[in-house]
Amino acid sequence: MKFATTNQTLWAGMIAAVLTLGAGTAASARDNPLDTGSQQQTAEQTRKQAREKAREEARAEEKTRAEGIRRRQQAEARRDAQRRQAAVQQAPPPRVAPRTTAQQAEARQAARRQRLDREQQQRRILAERQRADRHNKTYRSQQRQAAAERTRQLQLQKRAAQYRYEQDYYQRLRERQARWDARRYNPYNDAYFRTRPTYRYSYGGRYYQTNRFGADLMRQAVNYGYQEGLRAGRADREDGWRSDYRNSFGYRDASYGYYGYYLDQDQYRYYFRQGFRRGYEDGYYGRYRYGRRNDDGTFVVLAAVLAVILGLELLD
Numbered sequence: 001m002k003f004a005t006t007n008q009t010l011w012a013g014m015i016a017a018v019l020t021l022g023a024g025t026a027a028s029a030r031d032n033p034l035d036t037g038s039q040q041q042t043a044e045q046t047r048k049q050a051r052e053k054a055r056e057e058a059r060a061e062e063k064t065r066a067e068g069i070r071r072r073q074q075a076e077a078r079r080d081a082q083r084r085q086a087a088v089q090q091a092p093p094p095r096v097a098p099r100t101t102a103q104q105a106e107a108r109q110a111a112r113r114q115r116l117d118r119e120q121q122q123r124r125i126l127a128e129r130q131r132a133d134r135h136n137k138t139y140r141s142q143q144r145q146a147a148a149e150r151t152r153q154l155q156l157q158k159r160a161a162q163y164r165y166e167q168d169y170y171q172r173l174r175e176r177q178a179r180w181d182a183r184r185y186n187p188y189n190d191a192y193f194r195t196r197p198t199y200r201y202s203y204g205g206r207y208y209q210t211n212r213f214g215a216d217l218m219r220q221a222v223n224y225g226y227q228e229g230l231r232a233g234r235a236d237r238e239d240g241w242r243s244d245y246r247n248s249f250g251y252r253d254a255s256y257g258y259y260g261y262y263l264d265q266d267q268y269r270y271y272f273r274q275g276f277r278r279g280y281e282d283g284y285y286g287r288y289r290y291g292r293r294n295d296d297g298t299f300v301v302l303a304a305v306l307a308v309i310l311g312l313e314l315l316d
Helices: 002-031 033-090 100-155 160-183 212-239 249-253 265-285 303-310
Strands: 197-204 206-210 292-294 298-299
Touching: 033 206, 033 249, 033 303, 100 160, 100 249, 100 265, 160 197, 160 212, 160 249, 197 292, 206 212, 212 265, 249 265, 265 292, 265 303, 298 303
Parallel strands: none
Antiparallel strands: 197 206, 292 298
């Protein structure tokens, strides 16, 4: 009984001490509220620092992971390129299929056409050179005789303006012929003989073919004729002479600008006279019905009139 009483006394003392300590702590917290706030602020900063550190670690980890992916992709791309290169190097050369019978026949035909083209070119050059020689020798002699006879006729008729024009025409004609002779023309260097026909036209009830060089000469013939006819018509008007383009030396000669190539002489003279007649009428009557003046002072036939005169059609 004495021992039990002693234990009870001890427990009662311990309980009293604990209560006294708790009361002291609570009283101390009530007596110093600043210490409690400072502790809470410190704890919040610690948690904030922990969160920031965690985010930095997450970003670093993501960057490391992305860099690893990029390196793996680059390595895979290099391996693919190496595999493709190795495959190309190891692949056998492409086999060239042997020509079939049809292909061989087509090749023979193409070679034959090329050979025929060369032969036709040679014949064409020979024919046009002979024609040019005839024109430059025989026809020039006839021109001189016709010009001399025409001069006497105009002097008797006292047609001073027409006389001056025709003397000028013949002088320019001779100068152009001299420049052509000095040029030493070589048909083997002329693209005309290597160019296939691209136009067709009707002359004298027949159709002919020509390329762009021949078509340009046809246009030149018409425009040159128009220019000379314009001068001749103005001269007759100045002389007070009746309208008569057929009697003009330029109309009868009709070879200004022609040297024997690209076009037959008869055809060139035909197109020259078509332009001359229209130019003479415009000059004699003081108008521009068939032609116009360019900015450089030259006269040309209107495009619509030129198209009707030439009648050029593109080949299919």
